[in-house]
Amino acid sequence: MKSEAHVAAQASQLRAALNRAAHQYYTLDAPELPDAEYDKLFQQLQALEAAHPELRTPDSPTQRVGGTVLDGFTPVRHAVPMLSIRTETDTTPAGAEKFDQQVRNYLAAEQRRTELKTTDPRHRATPLGPDATAVLAGAPVGYVAEPKFDGLAISLRYENGVLVQAATRGDGETGEDVTQNIRTIRQIPLTLHAGKAAEFAVPPLLEVRGEVYMRRDDFEALNERMRERLAAGDKGAKTFVNPRNAAAGAVRQLDPAIAAQRPLSFFAYGLGEVTPAADGGPDFTSHWQVMQTLKSWGFPVSELIRQAQAASDLIAYHADIAAQRDALPFDIDGVVYKVDSLALQRELGFVSREPRWAVAHKYPAQEQLTTVQAIDIQVGRTGKLTPVAKLAPVFVGGVTVTNATLHNELEARRKDVRVGDTVIVRRAGDVIPEVVSVLPDKRAPGAPEFTMPTHCPVCGSDVVREEGEADHRCTGGLFCGAQRKQALLHFASRRALDIEGLGDKLVEQLVDGGVVKVLPDVYKLGLTSLAALDRMADKSAQNLLDALQKSKQTTLARFLYALGIRHVGETTAKDVARHFGQLDAIMGASVDQLLQVPDVGPVVAESIHTFFAQPHNREVVEQLRAAGVTWNEGEPVANAVLPLTGKTFVLTGTLPTLSRDDAKALLEAQGAKVAGSVSKKTSYVVAGEEAGSKLDKARELGVPVLDEAGMQALLAGLG
Ligand SMILES: NC(=O)c1ccc[n+]([C@@H]2O[C@H](COP(=O)([O-])OP(=O)(O)OC[C@H]3O[C@@H](n4cnc5c(N)ncnc54)[C@H](O)[C@@H]3O)[C@@H](O)[C@H]2O)c1
Numbered sequence: 001m002k003s004e005a006h007v008a009a010q011a012s013q014l015r016a017a018l019n020r021a022a023h024q025y026y027t028l029d030a031p032e033l034p035d036a037e038y039d040k041l042f043q044q045l046q047a048l049e050a051a052h053p054e055l056r057t058p059d060s061p062t063q064r065v066g067g068t069v070l071d072g073f074t075p076v077r078h079a080v081p082m083l084s085i086r087t088e089t090d091t092t093p094a095g096a097e098k099f100d101q102q103v104r105n106y107l108a109a110e111q112r113r114t115e116l117k118t119t120d121p122r123h124r125a126t127p128l129g130p131d132a133t134a135v136l137a138g139a140p141v142g143y144v145a146e147p148k149f150d151g152l153a154i155s156l157r158y159e160n161g162v163l164v165q166a167a168t169r170g171d172g173e174t175g176e177d178v179t180q181n182i183r184t185i186r187q188i189p190l191t192l193h194a195g196k197a198a199e200f201a202v203p204p205l206l207e208v209r210g211e212v213y214m215r216r217d218d219f220e221a222l223n224e225r226m227r228e229r230l231a232a233g234d235k236g237a238k239t240f241v242n243p244r245n246a247a248a249g250a251v252r253q254l255d256p257a258i259a260a261q262r263p264l265s266f267f268a269y270g271l272g273e274v275t276p277a278a279d280g281g282p283d284f285t286s287h288w289q290v291m292q293t294l295k296s297w298g299f300p301v302s303e304l305i306r307q308a309q310a311a312s313d314l315i316a317y318h319a320d321i322a323a324q325r326d327a328l329p330f331d332i333d334g335v336v337y338k339v340d341s342l343a344l345q346r347e348l349g350f351v352s353r354e355p356r357w358a359v360a361h362k363y364p365a366q367e368q369l370t371t372v373q374a375i376d377i378q379v380g381r382t383g384k385l386t387p388v389a390k391l392a393p394v395f396v397g398g399v400t401v402t403n404a405t406l407h408n409e410l411e412a413r414r415k416d417v418r419v420g421d422t423v424i425v426r427r428a429g430d431v432i433p434e435v436v437s438v439l440p441d442k443r444a445p446g447a448p449e450f451t452m453p454t455h456c457p458v459c460g461s462d463v464v465r466e467e468g469e470a471d472h473r474c475t476g477g478l479f480c481g482a483q484r485k486q487a488l489l490h491f492a493s494r495r496a497l498d499i500e501g502l503g504d505k506l507v508e509q510l511v512d513g514g515v516v517k518v519l520p521d522v523y524k525l526g527l528t529s530l531a532a533l534d535r536m537a538d539k540s541a542q543n544l545l546d547a548l549q550k551s552k553q554t555t556l557a558r559f560l561y562a563l564g565i566r567h568v569g570e571t572t573a574k575d576v577a578r579h580f581g582q583l584d585a586i587m588g589a590s591v592d593q594l595l596q597v598p599d600v601g602p603v604v605a606e607s608i609h610t611f612f613a614q615p616h617n618r619e620v621v622e623q624l625r626a627a628g629v630t631w632n633e634g635e636p637v638a639n640a641v642l643p644l645t646g647k648t649f650v651l652t653g654t655l656p657t658l659s660r661d662d663a664k665a666l667l668e669a670q671g672a673k674v675a676g677s678v679s680k681k682t683s684y685v686v687a688g689e690e691a692g693s694k695l696d697k698a699r700e701l702g703v704p705v706l707d708e709a710g711m712q713a714l715l716a717g718l719g
């Protein structure tokens, strides 16, 4: 048997660890443990204290609620304390049955205490009411089942229907005045009006209690914004570990302007102080009635709350909400069962920090501890490199997780995740699992910092990170196995080599089936290899072969664009093609030479240069030429000034004979630029049928307007 001293030491250790974690969580909004870990320690301490009541101290976390008031906030004393809710340790469906049984047992014990009729103050003087009597005679207790929202508790005080104060829970007795921040939440009514369906008028004094939370999409968007700001060097930006934490941080924010930028939501779930019925306040008899009334007064009440009769209904509810959990727009950590009758609630009362009439029945935690076994690099369709932590398998958010994204090098280094680290992993809803933080105390000495590889792990090409961007990319666009599908689709697209019939599904099959390993393989396709594919009729196979044949005769600009070089869009491809005239000249051009091309800046020049510096990319280009892809090479027109060089045209409306693309090509062939919007610098606007605002703008600015015939005449006159 363990010695007394040993048990006492263990209890004090647990208390210290829990108090520290609670301070981090409640007061600083910066938890250092996952909830599941905290709950485990909490339950260990509870068990110790139950077996050794003499070890229970008044400062034990089991005896207290929440945290202390943060400096800078005005304390608010709660007229009705804000309590915690007991968590049922049995997480199986049987947990609901246990709660139902406890409620009945307690009422039966109360009944016996009434019958004793002693003067001992622990014994009831008044007999139990009709609801309790019915339950003791075998009637179902009657419950309301609700989601347990994962945010933070708020008490909203209304006087004569006007919001006058909002306070956090604090330690349950005293919270913080956060009225300014709460006013910025649009879902919280500032003034109340009883709607048509209202059973009761709004009382002169009303405290509504509920949960402030952040929706998952709002949380993701907020973190995305923060990551961008961090990438841009903004030291004031920070990301949040989870929506609860982000919501708590926003509400307990000393600057209301910052709080106002954090998107928060609210659900009401109960009452605090209310004008008593005797003084004209609402005469509520059930929790369900309270919830319906709150809705009629303008408060958001979750659509997911249900009335339930017996334990079996609670079990069904637990399963139903569990099935919906991932798809919900917000985090929940379980469900709450509440005895519906307010008379029964009063008779059941409280024990230390928890009501006897409610229990939380939790779901598997969405955050857990695990270790990082390796950091792998994944290469996406567009060449983006993502570091991914390989984890010791861990059950989190209802599934076993073995991978978690680290987003990019900046993020991985900011969180400072290293191989061997103990980390908190989060998986909520459909969002991919994520490492939210590292426990630095558990790091092995000498673990090296993470760095991004300099070469693509898939194809070996150089990896680059452009200035101002967070992501690293593989530069082996044409060759890289990871980018094959994307490269092929782009190559075949209308403005590139325009291979009709080579769409998404077919590309998928060709690449996955290993038929196309490198881009030039498409020109090796034959009737037999195509006919072997799913759903490919002879006719469409022949059409595709014809399209492939046709695509071989192209232009240098199209070919250059088809290569899918980052930052080289159609216009840039045209500029570069016209400037150099020949592909070999482009492939051999230095960054400085590329910078000579009008409108080509350092980022584009660098990108083209790096692309052709990859031997694999050059090889693919050679193979495409060998397969018969060809174009008319021209003379470099670097310094040649074409008749329309320096002129800018804008096309608008439908021209009678020429398509937009054809008209553009005709103009560009003479050196003109074709722009999308009209400005003072526009030389001509070419307008067709149903020309709209661009034509108006041209007239307004006095820009000459041509019709198609006028444009043709202009071109013909150039000689
Ligand atoms: N990670 C850590 O270090 C750490 C530290 C302390 C506490 N915690 C976590 O905090 C929780 C424990 O604390 P608690 O005392 O705040 O109690 P609780 O959060 O388990 O339960 C009470 C709270 O539930 C909320 N709630 C959500 N939906 C509700 C509903 N429908 N009806 C009523 N209330 C609803 C209210 O905010 C209420 O204050 C645990 O989940 C624990 O893991 C974590």
Ligand SMILES: [Zn+2]
Binding pocket: 379, 456, 457, 458, 459, 460, 461, 474, 475, 476, 480, 481, 482
């Ligand atoms: Zn690669």
